[in-house]
Amino acid sequence: MSPNLTYVIVVGVLVAAGVTLLLERSLTRVLMGVILLGNGANLLLLTGGRAGAPPIVGSAPQEEMSDPLPQAMILTAIVITLGMTAFLLALAYRSWHLNGHDEVQDDVEDRRIMDLADRDEVPDDDVDGDDDEESPTTDERQLSTTAKGGRAG
Amino acid sequence: MTFLVPLPVVMPLLGAALTLLLLGRPRAQRWVSLTVLTATVAVAAMLLIQSSLHGPLVVEVGGWVAPLGIVLVADQLAALMLVVSAAVTLCVLVYSIGQGMADGDEETPLSVYHPTYLVLTAGVCNAFLSGDLFNLYVGFEILLVASYVLLTLGSTETRIRAGTTYVVVSLLSSVIFLVAIGLVYASTGTLNLAQLADRLDALPDDIRLLLQGMLLLAFGIKAAVFPLSAWLPDSYPTAPAPVTAVFAGLLTKVGVYAIIRTETLLFPGGRVATLMLVTAVLTMVVGILGAVAQSDIKRLLSFTLISHIGYMLFGVGLTSSLGLSAAIFYVVHHITIQTTLFLAAGLVERRGGTTAMDRLGGLARLSPILAVLFFVPALNLAGIPPFSGFLGKLGLVQAGIDDGGALAWILVAGGLVTSLLTLYAVARVWNLAFWRAPHPEMPAADDAEQAARTEGAVQPQQSLATAQTGAVLPGLMIAPTVALVVFGLVLTLVAGPLFDLSSDAANDLLQRTPYVDAVFPGGAP
Amino acid sequence: MLVLVAVHALTAVIAPALVRLWGRHALYVVALVPGATLAWALTHTGKVRSGEPVVETLTWVPQLDLELALRMGTLSWLMVVLVGGVGALVLAYSARYFRSDDPGLGRFVAVFVAFAGAMLGLVVSDDLLLLYVFWELTTVFSYLLIGYDPAKRASRRAAMQALLVTTLGGLAMLAGFVMLGQHAGSYRWSVVAENLPGGGYLAVALVLILLGALSKSAIFPFSFWLPGAMAAPTPVSAYLHAAAMVKAGVFLVALMGPAVAEVTPWRPVLLVGGLITMFLGGWSALRQVDLKLLLAYGTVSQLGLLMVVLGAGTRDAALAGVAMVLAHALFKATLFLTVGIIDHATGTRDLRELSGVGRRAPALAVVAGLAAASMAGLPPMAGFVAKEAAVEALLHGGTADLAVLAGVIFGSVLTVAYTLRYLWGAFADKPGVEPTTVRPVSWAILTPAAVLAVAGVAVGVLAPAVDRLLAPYADLYRSAEPGYHLALWHGLTPALGLSVLAVAGGAGLFDLMRRERVRATMRLPFDGAVAYKKCINAIDRLAVELTGRTQRGSLPFYLGVILVVMVVLPGGALLAGSPWPQRFHLWDTPLQGVAAAMVVIAAVMAARALRRLTAMILVGVAGYGIALMFVLHGAPDLALTQFLVETVTIVMFVLVLRRLPAKFSERPIRSSRRGRVAIGVAVGAVTAGMAYVAAGARQAVPISVDFPDGAVSYGGGKNVVNVTLVDIRAWDTMGEIAVLVVAATGVASLIFRHARDLGRRGDIPGDGPTEYNRPRWLTTGATARSQSVILQVITRLLFHAIVLFSIYLLFSGHNAPGGGFAAGLVAGLALAVRYLAGGRTELNGAAPVDAGVVLGAGLFVAVGTGVAAMLLGGEFLQSALLDFHLPVLGHIHFVTSAFFDVGVYLIVVGLVLDILRSLGAEMDRQHETEGDEVREKELV
Structure with a gap:
């Protein structure tokens, strides 16, 4: 299988931007970093399956369909990220509520x-x-x- | 008997659903949780018997033939882990009920606690049973998200801060795991572990190394391996005692389990053995020195937790049958003992009002039961014979000396030094918290305790005031701790059969064929 | 033997109860247990003497060659006799030593008996690992006994010191044992001794084992812990620290000697260590003013002597050595017991304060005198017989032996001197010192000591009989000579002369020291205790420094470490790898490039944004860009879900960000920002590189090629992705919805802090119940102060349409893009719109249910579907296809996995509802309450 260079580059940029945000102290930024990282990982999963027609039987010949398995995995991952986002947002709010800011404190x-x-x-x-x-x-x-x-x- | 295989995951999930529906009826919720976890212990035990008699049990979920669908595999390793973790979760549940009863549910809302706790159990079981790499990820996510919630229960300032560290580090590890899965699928086109065992063999060495490195990194964070471990002591100790206990016992071990599983099944041959051994010795020594530096019992125990993960890596890194079986034995031992110690620390906190050693003292005289409940597992942790910790350590030392390599010698030395320093650390706790004269701030009245122990167990709500000052140790907190201490002693008594089991498991792992053949009876596709 | 050990353990468990029942008289009963041990050993005397060891074996952990293998030969027999006999007597003594109301008595007896059991096990272990087990147990029990009075700092420290030092040695010894055992393939000493390795391996193993023996027996440089251990009650000192535990190292040396005495490091280590210890201990004993400490240092000295004699490694020396073990146990235990009596009777052990005790307690003085005579090596005592034998054995050796002999004689001089010091200090009339008041000494407490003292005489007098008992051990040394025999009188031999010399020298030295005050000038060149303190301090310091370096307590630091490891390890593997795949394509369609550019730009700008809202929008744009890329990839389900998830995310962000400050704080310093960006770029590059390499490496056909066929024939659906989610990989989806359930619970748990608030129905305190109990079609609730009425009406009109649409998506998903997730998100968005338009009353009006109940129901339906399949005989989550005709609707094609998808749908709706309730309604309420509080404060 030949890699799709566009995907590879976008993965790299998303991860780089995500990591940069993740290393911040503000929880909101950290959360955005997590979201970007999640998107990067999802796209990386997509890189492992070929592109093509939507995998709906009858709409296109099977050999032209895109690989459904990475899609299923990504779907799972997206939804999990949604749950995590909600939780982190609540955490950020709670942190702000208690401390007046949403920055991660040292132990x-x-x-x-x-x-x-x-x-x-x-x-x-x-x-x-x-x-x-x-x-x-x-x-x-x-x-x-x-x-x-x-x-x- | 294969219908049993999904049950350790399914039953807790159904239980979680029920406890959610039973909102506001704590008694009913308690019964559901207790029933479900008891049943899980029973099922796990049956799985262990079945798998050691007849080899790995395999279920193709939804009837989808492997490698299309997801397979669940209960081999001896998985079943053994299931039994121990189920037993431990059950004990901790009872303990937390005991604590919750006395606390009132102000800080630990039960309607959150029960479903979350059950889902945590389901996630742990799923991780052990999974025969599919992506499903392993899902298993991890289940237990992680549950752990996020449990860690931040009550959402006090400390827990929010600690929880943030824990959650963000875990999220990063999840992303790394997901990336690793993406890479594995991209290069092999499959997720089924048994099939991966075959397909990874066909990959070029450098790519295999890459995949191995990424998976080890992801699992290494969860298992709290140095230098990926620093998050643990900052987060675990802040949680309520039973939560810390179950985290300490189980969550890192899931990471260790994943390392054992993938290193033996997917990446045999020990290509990173050197790296693993170096990491092992660093984890042991840095971890235990961390413990020595602490002045709080819970934090100290968190550092011993990290340190002793090093022993397990040591066994895995040796890649010999004895090393691996000793590592498996050690995992079983450590799940039990570390949990017990955290429960005991919870009792200390209850009795003395704190776990800070500079504000404790005289517990040996004030509460002899508590003294025994701490002393025995503490010695066990330090590897004092004849306890199970010694037996595991002995197996590792034997395996290391059999290996004979320079690195193995260093590890043997490191392991023994760690053992000594562990003893130093726990003996310091003993000297300060149990032996020293009681601290003036501590509730000291012996008679108050006597009165409260008889009355408090029956009517905990009434003695709420005394509970806050710490003179009460509810029976429901004591009983499960006693049970776990006894369980730890039983491990010593049945060490022979248990070592048989772990040797069998280790041999199966090293051969790989029992696992692969069980998933693909007709040969790998 | 196993039974005896078990009886000890059992007695230990019940001992506290016995003490509670009978007070200190219980100790007499408990003393029967070691007494029984003695009796048992005596009944086996004949068998052992005839060279037949008593053997018992029970398997324990065969994989580790750890067996309960016990074997009693001559040496063990001697030790069992001592452990049992002295143990019983000391317990009997303790019955008078302690008071019945001593709160620690029960604990003391328990640990004491447990110790006796461990010691018994130790001396009869044949399996070296088992020996180690008992060895460590004696250490632990000794720790507990030394800390008998734990409120004293000195006790605690001494206990810790003894514990650490002996455990350190023990661990080294364990390593040595394992080295020998792994080589021999067995840990039975009887087997190992026949299968010893050679060369450096053996030497290392022996040195390690000797470390254990030396530390246990308080040999230089480990001597310091033993005097510290005198913090324990005197019976403990008499038993553990004179007769039993400290003999463990001696016993080990004696046990292994016959097999390894010829191996290089064995003899030098023992001789040098032993001699130094003998001198240092003797010197120190002469400086003590506390009688107990005097004896303790004397013990140290004697242990050194024992090591020297047993380490000499000849048959005659070995015979002398075991005789000396016997003699030492008898006289030293006696002496400690007498010190305890003196302490009790006078209230002090300070020899500067004692005067005239001998005249007031003559019986005590006689008993002590007998033991002291034995210690000094005067005839007809056991000590004399043993020392004669030792001198004789060394006298006939080479130059080295003669040098050692000189050392031994000098040591004897010291011994005589401190013996005299003891006797003088305890019993003499001292001019210028007030005669001490002595309470009467009862026979009950004196008898045990007297028995031991008399035994010392008996052994000396009956030397030939003792010789016959002990000789079988000495004969293990392979030597052709006929051998020496223990006896009181060998004639006028050089040895006798040397003995006389030693006694005379000792007397002279004592006299000199008493008169000249020389002792003040004598300083020890090396103090082990100081070294120990330094070591402990060094460990503590190292721990603090290392922990301070690695445990920074900073989240970004921890993340940075993980990421750097990722860059270094997998990244390194990436760089070191073979040539990268040459085959690649830029894009599948150029449009991907456009979408990609959108994502890239948005992501980079998001990382730089200073305002929360800007950053959020940019992250959202990146997400929508990804959705676009999904469309172009041929993944409509994914695109739909991603689009909806991004939208829900934005809603959540808006809900929370309205409470947070608009800008991020200005804290980031430029340099640390550069560091972050550098790590980010490195990790991004490594990830991209790995993706490139991994995708290029694929040779195999992916398993998903068979999905489309299976989806139709077995899963009954045309949308392969949906069938994958609800059927092929439904197990994953089940896990995933569990994640959602818990995430929702977690959000609620964070925002609603108290259990009583978690009844998430909407009966939020402070809200009048009327507002939503009377739902009014197309009108606003009373509290929706600021929202637009028109907007609310529109959303109400749209709401039902959207919900219907979501249900359509749910059921059509099996064959077309859609499914439970997408449908649930759509329904959730409908709720969100209601909330945004009308506030929390609108939300409660739209969804008058508990989020928890929706979540629970969803989970129950989804998992229940799987269970139902199982109950009907299929695999868990197996689906069934149902085709049937209905009158109006015509042909129905139904797949049971649709139920599963309904569960998913419910959970997603529940999640969104929960988020809206928590991050929306409850946050509003908290905000309003606080606002009210602020206003109230302002009014006041």
Whole structure:
């Protein structure tokens, strides 16, 4: 089978644009990236089947029909993407509702460990100190308290 | 008996439909879910017996002869995975009912929870049974979308943030999988796995490598293999305990299963074995060091989860029969144990009000049951004999030493170091959360707990106030955790037969013919 | 033997209950279990002596060569006697040591018995893997026992330290075992010993195994954990850390010695490690002021000596070694027990505070004195007999042996010195120290110690009998010489002279140290504990640094990593591949180029757009362009669906974007934007390249060539794509609708946060019920404040027409473009139009049902169709063709898969309805409520 160069180029552009958007922080952009990526993947599926007349028996000779299998797959994929889009939109709205923006935030706990790494420290542990009632320094405590906020579920 | 094959998918889906229709009737929904999952366990068990007696069971869905339609294949590997996952999902369901009863359904709306949970089960089962590459994708999508919903239950700020990371990474992996399918179909003209086994052999090596790479990438993200794993510890721990538990137990394993299936059936010969072994050792070591750095039990467990995926890759990468069978054994063990530990962490959270180690202490004295429920699986995870984790690890070490290659030696060393560090990590949890004197902020009243345990299990709604402070451990949360701990111990007792099973499965996988012949009794078209 | 191990385990389980029942008296009952072990071993004495090992085997995991293979030869017999005997006595002692109301007593007894069981298993294991199993179990139980008082930080740290150090060694040992076992094809030591590999492989394996043995027996450089372990209660120290667990390493060396003593690293490692440990332990013991720690360091020293003697690798040395194991267990356990008694009776173990205890508790002093004499190697004690044998064995060797002998003698000097220090410290009258008050010592607590002490004397006196019992082990060493015999009196031999020398030297050293205060100046050159701390700290630091580097917590970072892997790995394979296919075509028809240009331009502009609405429109344009390409490809179903999906997507976007700011934030920095674009272009290029190569590689005929025939004959439809969806690959479609159901549920779950709001019927709090309960034809609801009346009327008129059209699409889809998806989307759009024109009351008027019920019904119908086929005897989802005549309609051609498509239709409608309810109506409501709240606040 010989590849259709137009498809190949469009696939490349859709994926490139999709990835560029996907790497953004705004959820709306991320979502648009997902949609473009999905379109790119669908077109790539189409590249794997030949083009031709609509695959409706009786309307054209069978050997001139386009390959129906990629079409069925794409249809499934399109509809799944629709569901995902709806979900992501709801997520973006919810994020906006809670935070006043729809940008993806960094993880707080990870940030805490990165801070430890920057300060060349180790996690609070049994290693040092002499008595048992020791507690972490105040700012650490506050940090971990904020980290746990909304987690008690 | 082939009529049984679709049931592990069909029954949960029908259950999901019913629970949707039973909107606002939580009792009825609970019964539907419990019945369906119990039945699924039974069916899975029958499938396991049948497939080990008579070879793989194949169903051509809708009566469309393979490779035209979709085939479902229940071979020993698939059936084994089904049994374990069904059992685990059932236990977690009971646990979540227990938790939900005490919580009130404010945060976990049951009318969302039950259908979604059932669909998740259906997706997992579908992924195990699928004999068709695109259908495997659909299976993944089913379980993923369900996991998105479960992860963001209650849509608090933390869960929205964590959920976003999880959803977007998973979407990317889905796109990559879809692209891989497009490439596979473009180059071979088929989707049927058994037929692909044949047609991929005929492709030029570099194209096969390309396809293999893309599929491994897609599955590697789902299985949380380093460096594709960083999303996991940021997302899993924020979910409600039972959700995290079932995710940890099952979702990554579906990725591992897909890797095992495709690497043995579609790409035999271990062309990427080196890559896989390198990845395995990195996953093990980086993962466990991540666990060591944590100060929250759930996050710590999430990192051990990643780390131990490395063991399974290790076994697969060795491409020997012993390695593969040890990997399969390890998968079964790890599904059980990791789930158990997360359930135990949920109990810790309930009892101590948090899973942050710096705010816990004295649990061994405050709640001896909880102590046992954590300690035993924790040791099991660390590979302390005689538990199943040790047996799996032993098989891997034996296979690695049999292999004798330099890389295999490094992996043996890495595996043992990981085992030690796992022990260090869980022993730290034990020292801090269970042994240390109780933290002042923790609910400490022993008598309150005694009172609540008897009364709380019967009338959970009344003790809602105490539940919030954490002094109650509802019986419905304890019982399934106990069941899973016992299940983990049973794995040790029946390790002989189980290893027989996994060896058989591994040999079938390596030979490829049992699978292909079952799908195409007359030879591949 | 298995039964005995099982009894231990069982006792451990019920022990807490027994303690709750009988208090500390339960310990006497529990002590019967190790006592039974001792009795069992004694009954088998004759058999073992005659060289017949007791053997038991049970399969466990044959694939891993892991068997419950137990074998009791001479060495094991000795160990069983010690484990059982000392275990029983220590438990009896504990029955008086602890108080009945000690809250940890039940746990203590359970773990203690479990430990005894594990130790028993360890010493009778023939399968090396089984030995490892018990080995690790002793480690774990020891961890729990050391942490007996877990509220103390020191206990916890000591427990962790012991756990990690011994597990580290254990894991190394496991690797060594596996190396030997995989080579021999069996893990039975009796088999492995006959099938040893050679060369470097064996050397590595042995070094690994020795790591395990040395760490378990607290040999340098692992010695430090043992003194730390003294945080455990004294009975634990007496048993685990003197008599039993620390002997595991010694036992292993003794077990393997006969087979491997000649292999290069074995002897040097043991001799050097043992000697260093002996010196360091001895020195440290001399510096201690805590009697228990003094004994602990003494134990370390003695373990070193044991390793030296057993590592020497000759028959006579081996005999001396096992005799010494026996002697050491007896005297060291006794000494620990006496320290416990002193601690109890006086409240301190500090030798600076103790004075005159010997006079006040003479019986105790006698018992301790007997044991101490044995430790110092005075006749007629067991210690003397053993040491004589060791000196004799080394005396007749080569230069190396003589050097070792010198070391051993020096070690003995130290031993004598710290023995004296112990006796002096515990019992002597010290000038200038207040005489200590001593509570009376009961016989019940002293008896176990006394029994052990007397046993030490008995072994010495009955040396020839002991010799006959232990000699079979020593004879495993292949040596032609007639061999040495244990005895109290060998005549005036050089060995005796050396013993006298050691005692005299020791006495002198003790005297010197007491008077000269030399001990303050003595510093150890290397402290294992410091090294351990550094290691742990290094691991923690490494963990933090590495995790800080890899776990960035940033979604774009994670995505970037995945994408870079994709560019590098499959992309690399792409570049490295053989020449790319030359055959390609630019397009099927030039029109494709036009559509493609539209898609490309829209996509690139979308990636650059700064306003949400612009970006959304551009993405939509790209989507419509794709639909156009589908048309040109010959895929009308696809084009129709894509068109409808794009439209629904735009509706959803509009619903959400009306709440979000118009512009994206300005955050992106130029450099990071370049990075994103670079990754994007690279991934795009790789994907395109792969698509090109893959499509060019196709040789095989696709399976779908048979679809059209099958679709008509078996699926009963002419539209192949639709038949594929509802029949050939209906299983996929079933999964896909499950995805839709859950996505809809998820949207609702995100927007409606509480369960009570999820009754999605429309009884939304705050909405008066009247507005939609009285549907009015062609009129507006009361709340639709801003919408145009004309628009609403028009949409109402159109609505039913569109719904009818969608039903037509649904049923015609089997033979022409259409089908459940397209039809459902059309119906959904009709609802969307109603909502957009009239707000949420209009929506409720148009669809007065629960979205959840529609979804559930759809799923039920679709899956139910499949089940029905199964119940009727077909495969799941198998369809049937029905042709029949109806009076008015004429010939009807009906395919049962149409039911399935109805299910699909319902689910798509349910999804759209749910989206409109959530992203539309509920968002409106939340917005209004918040607006009200804001207004109320402003008023206040």
